[in-house]
Amino acid sequence: MKNLNIFKKPIYQYSLFLPIVCLLLVLIVNLIQTPNFFKITVQNGVLYGFIIDILNRSSGLVILAVGMTLVVASSGGTDISVGAVSALAGAVCIAALGTGATYNVPYIVSILLALIMGMACGTVNGYLVSYMKVQPMVATLILFTAGRGIAQLVTGSFILYVKPEQFGYLGNFIPGVPLPTPFFVAAFLVFITWIVLDKTPLGMYIQSVGINRDASRLVGLNSKLIIFFTYVFCGMCAAITGLISVSRTMSIDANNVGLYTELDAILAVAIGGNSLRGGKFSLFGSVIGAITIQALTTTLYAMQVSADQIPLYKAVVVIIIVSLQSPVVLKWFKTIKGKLSTRSHQMVKEAK
Amino acid sequence: MATKEILTMRHITKNFIGVRALNSVDFTLRAGEIHALMGENGAGKSTLIKVLTGAEEFEKGEIRLEGFDHPIINRSPEEAQDKGISTVYQEVNLCPNLSVAENLFIGREPKKFGKIDWKTMNSRAEEILHDFDIHIDVTLTLDNFSVAIQQMIAIARAVDMSSKVLILDEPTSSLDEQEVGKLFQIMRMLKERGLGIIFITHFLEQVYEICDRITVLRNGELIGEYKIENLPRLKLVACMMGKDIDILEDIKEEQSSSKEKDEDEIILEAKGLASLGKVKPFDLSVYKGDVIGLSGLLGSGRSELARTIYGADRVDSGELKIHKKNLSISAPIDAIKAGMAFLPEDRKEEGIIEDLSVQENIILALQVKQSMFKLLNKKDQEEFAQRYIDILDIKTPSKDTPVKQLSGGNQQKVILARWLLLNPEFLILDEPTRGIDVGTKTEIQRLIVDLAREGKAIIFISSEIEEMLRTCNRMLVMRDSEKIGELWDDEITQDNIMTAIAGGGRA
Numbered sequence: 075m076k077n078l079n080i081f082k083k084p085i086y087q088y089s090l091f092l093p094i095v096c097l098l099l100v101l102i103v104n105l106i107q108t109p110n111f112f113k114i115t116v117q118n119g120v121l122y123g124f125i126i127d128i129l130n131r132s133s134g135l136v137i138l139a140v141g142m143t144l145v146v147a148s149s150g151g152t153d154i155s156v157g158a159v160s161a162l163a164g165a166v167c168i169a170a171l172g173t174g175a176t177y178n179v180p181y182i183v184s185i186l187l188a189l190i191m192g193m194a195c196g197t198v199n200g201y202l203v204s205y206m207k208v209q210p211m212v213a214t215l216i217l218f219t220a221g222r223g224i225a226q227l228v229t230g231s232f233i234l235y236v237k238p239e240q241f242g243y244l245g246n247f248i249p250g251v252p253l254p255t256p257f258f259v260a261a262f263l264v265f266i267t268w269i270v271l272d273k274t275p276l277g278m279y280i281q282s283v284g285i286n287r288d289a290s291r292l293v294g295l296n297s298k299l300i301i302f303f304t305y306v307f308c309g310m311c312a313a314i315t316g317l318i319s320v321s322r323t324m325s326i327d328a329n330n331v332g333l334y335t336e337l338d339a340i341l342a343v344a345i346g347g348n349s350l351r352g353g354k355f356s357l358f359g360s361v362i363g364a365i366t367i368q369a370l371t372t373t374l375y376a377m378q379v380s381a382d383q384i385p386l387y388k389a390v391v392v393i394i395i396v397s398l399q400s401p402v403v404l405k406w407f408k409t410i411k412g413k414l415s416t417r418s419h420q421m422v423k424e425a426k
Numbered sequence: 427m428a429t430k431e432i433l434t435m436r437h438i439t440k441n442f443i444g445v446r447a448l449n450s451v452d453f454t455l456r457a458g459e460i461h462a463l464m465g466e467n468g469a470g471k472s473t474l475i476k477v478l479t480g481a482e483e484f485e486k487g488e489i490r491l492e493g494f495d496h497p498i499i500n501r502s503p504e505e506a507q508d509k510g511i512s513t514v515y516q517e518v519n520l521c522p523n524l525s526v527a528e529n530l531f532i533g534r535e536p537k538k539f540g541k542i543d544w545k546t547m548n549s550r551a552e553e554i555l556h557d558f559d560i561h562i563d564v565t566l567t568l569d570n571f572s573v574a575i576q577q578m579i580a581i582a583r584a585v586d587m588s589s590k591v592l593i594l595d596e597p598t599s600s601l602d603e604q605e606v607g608k609l610f611q612i613m614r615m616l617k618e619r620g621l622g623i624i625f626i627t628h629f630l631e632q633v634y635e636i637c638d639r640i641t642v643l644r645n646g647e648l649i650g651e652y653k654i655e656n657l658p659r660l661k662l663v664a665c666m667m668g669k670d671i672d673i674l675e676d677i678k679e680e681q682s683s684s685k686e687k688d689e690d691e692i693i694l695e696a697k698g699l700a701s702l703g704k705v706k707p708f709d710l711s712v713y714k715g716d717v718i719g720l721s722g723l724l725g726s727g728r729s730e731l732a733r734t735i736y737g738a739d740r741v742d743s744g745e746l747k748i749h750k751k752n753l754s755i756s757a758p759i760d761a762i763k764a765g766m767a768f769l770p771e772d773r774k775e776e777g778i779i780e781d782l783s784v785q786e787n788i789i790l791a792l793q794v795k796q797s798m799f800k801l802l803n804k805k806d807q808e809e810f811a812q813r814y815i816d817i818l819d820i821k822t823p824s825k826d827t828p829v830k831q832l833s834g835g836n837q838q839k840v841i842l843a844r845w846l847l848l849n850p851e852f853l854i855l856d857e858p859t860r861g862i863d864v865g866t867k868t869e870i871q872r873l874i875v876d877l878a879r880e881g882k883a884i885i886f887i888s889s890e891i892e893e894m895l896r897t898c899n900r901m902l903v904m905r906d907s908e909k910i911g912e913l914w915d916d917e918i919t920q921d922n923i924m925t926a927i928a929g930g931g932r933a
Contacts, residue, residue: 273801274799274800274801275793275794275797275798275799275800275801275802276799278782278786278790278793279794281779281781281782282779282782282786282790285779285780285781285782286775286776286778286779286780288775288776289770289775289776289777289778289779290779291738291757291758292736292738292758292768292770292776292777293758293762293790293791293794293844294757294758294759294762294763294791294794294795295759295794296757296759353781354781354782
């Protein structure tokens with residue numbers, strides 16, 4: 075359906091146009107500032123370089139952003155508990171495996187437990203939002219604050235370390251594979267989500283509920299169930315991110331895993347050109363948004379900005395990106411374009 | 427009675443985007459009179475009041491108020507208040523977290539040495555409420571009291587402030603009989619004092635109990651100003667609903683007398699179906715080929731009856747049978763699966779999914795009905811959408827255009843297409859022709875009759891009674907959330923309907 079239009083619409087009218095431009099802008103700055111930014115080298119059989127680093131580090135955020143996008147689309151609200159939930163899921167995984175030389179339970183069981191934990195958190199959030207009609211931010215604030223507390227209970231307030239080397243595969247590299255594993259996980263999740271949303275009517279239902287809950291109910295949709303489902307899915311995404319995160323460090327620090335990532339996830343959705351009021355959404359917009367945020371951080375590191383100053387620069391760039399996409403600025407662009415075209419018309423006329 | 431004119435509004439014209447809300451409306455209020463402003467919803471009553479109080483601007487016309495030698499224009503309700511015009515709205519417009527006394531005096535607190543004089547304020551508040559026979563602790567916050575008391579306090583506040591004109595916009599909807607009596611007492615007292623009172627209500631009895639004059643509006647036009655004794659109830663209802671001469675051809679065909687329906691032809695049967703606070707228990711049998719009209723003033727429960735059948739409003743009691751089989755409807759999807767379709771009254775709030783495309787809006791209900799998870803074939807989707815765009819002549823740049831970019835009438839057709847696509851056996855159309863031009867209206871009416879001929883059943887709700895006269899073979903009459911009667915075939919005449927609505931005689 076959309077493919078047919080590709081040739082009809084000017085490129086800048088695409089919802090993905092601005093997010094992509096923003097990402098390219100960040101990358102172009104690198105091209106000038108850090109010439110070796112795009113260099114990829116092979117060390118120990120795996121690829122190294124800033125670009126690889128961006129793909130690697132952004133994976134967790136991409137996964138969070140996918141879940142967040144659906145939550146925003148269906149309910150017009152945000153799930154601010156994802157950071158805490160990812161810590162909790164990570165804690166459950168490691169607590170199940172234990173800190174011994176061998177796993178206490180099979181690895182797959184711990185993964186499943188973590189995913190179930192994430193979905194359970196999503197169930198709580200979704201129930202409060204859709205059935206109890208609590209405002210999304212308030213509803214998810216509960217796990218935002220309680221989630222890490224529960225995680226501390228699970229770990230006994232210790233930082234736990236996992237010994238078997240294979241535990242690190244998920245968050246780093248699998249021997250013999252040149253690309254980082256999180257990249258594959260994120261790509262797989264995005265692909266599956268996209269297929270489900272595009273090849274089943276679920277994508278349309280989610281948008282429909284997000285745009286007009288009452289009208290959706292009258293055409294037979296179970297609006298509440300659909301909203302509920304998006305929160306459960308978002309909880310699962312948070313759990314996956316948590317698993318990657320604990321695997322990366324081979325440890326769980328319940329106070330730090332996924333800290334502030336909920337804000338980055340929301341930002342990724344916004345940078346992706348999605349309205350936080352819900353309704354129409356672009357999954358790939360959010361993915362690009364997430365990569366842009368990570369690209370920005372990596373860029374700042376590459377420019378040797380010290381870690382404690384990074385948030386400041388990041389904030390400035392985010393302000394620019396977000397205002398570039400604001401309706402006011404877009405309108406302003408249109409007016410300028412209109413003026414330019416009338417002027418060129420006049421010039422043509424005068425020339426005649 | 428002295429009939430000094432204290433307020434005159436002349437040739438007031440006001441447009442909302444694309445819609446004429448008021449067209450050269452005149453209104454005159456005399457001192458010491460209670461003047462009812464009547465009309466159905468959308469007739470322009472509220473707009474006229476908003477123009478008067480400055481809540482809305484107006485384009486043409488002038489307003490004169492006694493004591494001003496030039497036309498006045500109020501730019502805000504505060505300005506109107508300063509000139510002696512105050513309003514009580516249907517919903518309580520006070521601050522629930524302030525005390526009763528504060529609410530009464532907010533913005534005009536009695537002061538002593540620049541500070542609020544609480545003592546005076548509280549004692550004066552008690553005095554004011556004493557007039558209304560309300561004896562409460564005025565230092566408690568407003569939310570301690572029932573909505574009725576709150577409404578009385580709002581009225582007390584307005585009465586205390588108004589020096590010339592008091593506007594009561596449906597003040598009685600949350601009051602019980604006794605409280606209404608009290609309010610009327612006070613209104614009579616104010617009338618003695620020479621105030622002019624504008625009274626808006628949907629309750630006809632109240633109009634005849636207290637008002638001196640009636641001004642009727644319809645579709646933003648002034649129908650007339652009448653002395654109460656010159657306008658009997660029946661005529662008032664006729665004025666409000668409009669009795670325009672029917673210029674359109676009669677499209678209803680002679681149908682077999684519907685009273686002798688074959689029992690096998692029954693599609694739907696409701697027994698004692700009710701939704702708390704919305705519609706009182708009603709019975710209804712629907713047969714193949716029925717076109718059932720629902721008449722009654724707005725707010726009489728017409729839409730609610732239809733919504734209850736469809737499961738759009740919660741069903742609290744009663745039973746529903748489809749083809750003689752019991753059916754419990756807990757959500758619209760159950761009704762859809764049973765072969766129903768429902769076009770809601772409020773297109774924007776409950777009809778269109780505004781950011782979705784025309785095509786998505788059309789196929790949405792079919793998609794949901796057919797399969798929750800298996801997407802309809804893309805080609806079919808396009809074909810369905812295109813077919814109905816052609817059949818209903820929907821004017822849209824393309825089927826991928828967001829539906830919000832279409833005009834109101836075309837949006838309505840999109841929703842109609844959505845439901846026709848389901849090929850429903852029983853179709854509920856709540857105001858399907860609202861905001862649609864005359865030609866299309868006739869087409870929709872013809873469509874209704876055609877569908878009935880194919881053996882479908884239709885419930886058709888319209889504010890325009892002629893439409894229903896032209897298409898319906900049965901008419902349910904509603905009053906005060908209750909189905910008060912059914913008219914069949916030849917009994918369906920304007921007079922009979924109005925008699926039933928006005929409450930005189932049998933239905």
